[in-house]
Amino acid sequence: xxxxxxxxxxxxxxxxxxxxxxxxxxxxxxxxxxxxxxxxxxxxxxxxxxxxxxxxxxxxxxxxxxxxxxxxxxxxxxxxxxxxxxxxxxxxxxxxxxxxxxxxxxxxxxxxxxxxxxxxxxxxxxxxxxxxxxxxxxxxxxxxxxxxxxxxxxxxxxxxxx
Numbered sequence: 689x690x691x692x693x694x695x696x697x698x699x700x701x702x703x704x705x706x707x708x709x710x711x712x713x714x715x716x717x718x719x720x721x722x723x724x725x726x727x728x729x730x731x732x733x734x735x736x737x738x739x740x741x742x743x744x745x746x747x748x749x750x751x752x753x754x755x756x757x758x759x760x761x762x763x764x765x766x767x768x769x770x771x772x773x774x775x776x777x778x779x780x781x782x783x784x785x786x787x788x789x790x791x792x793x794x795x796x797x798x799x800x801x802x803x804x805x806x807x808x809x810x811x812x813x814x815x816x817x818x819x820x821x822x823x824x825x826x827x828x829x830x831x832x833x834x835x836x837x838x839x840x841x842x843x844x845x846x847x848x849x850x
Contacts, residue, residue, distance in 0.1 A: 690716050690724045696733070699725075701834070703737040740835045744828070751825060752781075752797045753804045755812065756790035758820040767791055770817055779807050790822065801825070 691714065698710055707725070711718040728734040743750055759770045767785050774794055775783045782795040794812070798804040804823070813821050829837050 690714060690720050692724060692728065695721070695724055696728070699734070699737075703739070740833050742829070742837050744837075745840065749799060750797050751799070751801055751804050752795065753808075754824045754826060755794040755796065755808060756786075756822040756824075757792040757794055757812065757818055758789075759791045760817045760819060761791070762817065770815065773815060774812065777807070777811060779804075779811075790820075 694714060695710065698705060698713060705713075707718045707721045710721045714721065725734065757774070759767060761767050762769050771783050771785065771792060774780060774792065777796075779796045779798060780794055781797055782793075784793045785791065786793050796804060796807060798807060804825070808821055808823055812818065831837065
């Protein structure tokens with residue numbers, strides 16, 4: 689019998705592991721790994737595979753923002769209908785239901801601050817039942833999905849101007 693939780697942990701830490709490697713790590717056969725992965729996909733537990741990329745080390749210009757959103761929940765649907773409407777936008781990477789002062793957290797990416805501001809002002813804030821937003825721009829990523837981003841040599845220098 690395969691330990692599904694252990695298999696999921698291995699895949700989460702490195703989605704590039706091959707089935708034979710996973711089998712060896714779990715002490716099972718490759719066929720058992722293939723069968724378990726297929727079952728986890730069918731049950732919508734494994735939803736995809738993604739690499740964590742340090743975009744700051746590339747030529748791609750992008751801005752990432754975390755937007756807190758206050759909404760009025762709907763009778764019988766709670767926050768689900770509004771969250772579904774928000775996550776349909778291409779700019780939206782993630783949507784989370786939160787506790788605290790705001791109800792939803794939305795993570796988006798755009799090519800510029802202006803593009804992000806346009807999304808918030810023209811698409812997000814005008815949604816019926818959205819009662820407020822607070823936008824925070826991500827300036828630097830230090831760690832994501834348990835992976836620490838290494839400093840670039842030029843980031844290690846500090847300049848003080850008087």
